[in-house]
Amino acid sequence: MKPRKLVAAISLALAFSAQASQLPVEEAMLTSPPVVPPPITRDHAAKVVVKMETVEKVMEIADGVEYMFWTFGGSVPGQFLRVREGDEVEFHLSNHPSSKMPHNIDLHAVTGPGGGAASSFTAPGHTSVFNFKALNPGLYVYHCATAPVGMHVANGMYGLILVEPKEGLPPVDREYYVMQGDFYTKGEYGEQGLQSFDMDKAIREQPDYVVFNGAVGALNGDKALTANVGETVRLYVGNGGPNLVSSFHVIGEIFDKVNVEGGTAINENVQTTLVPAGGAAMAEFKLDVPGNFIMVDHSIFRAFNKGALGMMQVEGPEDKIVYSGKVAENVYLPEGSAVQVMPNGHPKVVAKTKEERLLYGKRAYEANCQACHQNEGQGIPGAFPPLAASDFLNADHTRATDVVLHGLKGPIKVNGQAYDSIMPAMRLSDEDTANVLTYVLNSWGNDGGDVTPEQVAERREKGKTIIMEGSAH
């Protein structure tokens, strides 16, 4: 080797080793939603090695509806990554050999062109490595930025990276990872089977699904977030978009503190915080009373008709001063008012077997009845009568059909308890009405039986608002 070349080679090696500083090395812990890695306890910078994999896989976006998601780490949103301000990150992006598409990653926490996108462009069956230094603390979105970018994002390729400030974040009892996204399918909301991506709807910004954590119900029922009275909770809320801005709200809670847009500025006593597409927020609150706290995008049709609804179940002692619960329930009927009609946008499904009728009926129940009659049909004492082991229901299936078709008002007795309230007429198809009634009759200790669409059609003919005997109205 000629001397000049040798010098050049040595200085290159030196420059390289000067860049690879002497920081302790550790491998990052990555977690799938809604889990967040534990707070960082180090008081110094480290070199953090991240190994993330892009995977294309079919998962349920709603009951009976499948979608080919493109993911970081196999979940939507992708794995949560937590580093400390000043850390040097060595990022390994592997694209699973079964992928059909190349992918890359643009981390909003990166200072540098493309946020890592160009350096991480990876074909199926390959791994790319790039380095960055986490200069700015905050909660940042990452996403795939491979063309067509909108499509990669719309298929679920986004997640969150938290860069903890050097001094750490104030300690809380629980932390959760919740991220919204909008999805565009060829079929309408709820249409069964494997659904493909609809580019036209995406361009028009008219999603069929708007969901937290990748699916309708991803945070409901036994997958609800949990906490206890007296605890503090921090939600890391992200919005992958691709199109919609989220008006993030927890029904029945006030955020004591919000790190607005995931940055350093803290707003206090916030009811609803805006989370932009490609943005995030940290929301902290203390739980003072028990119950179900519903998380929504307060663009409210998204919550009740497109899936943007999650749940936090809080257990512990009541505090009747902070919240009394219902203390009275009376009928309020201004002159001339009629029973209201609730709209329903559910698609028509035709059950071919009793199993299908029960399955579709369960879905119709969750979408149309559960809000009042509750998840196990137990009702709410004094307000909504039980459908579980209901003597009123079992005594007369025709009357029950009329209740669902035409609504019900006036005093009734269910299992010895008096109710004097109003149920609005449910605007369901004959098919859905038959399904939901058959499901209810065969659940929660009821006597069984069938209601057919033909029977419903017949009752619909005879339709009018039922006012129970003895009613004053």
Ligand SMILES: [Cu+2]
């Ligand atoms: Cu991609």
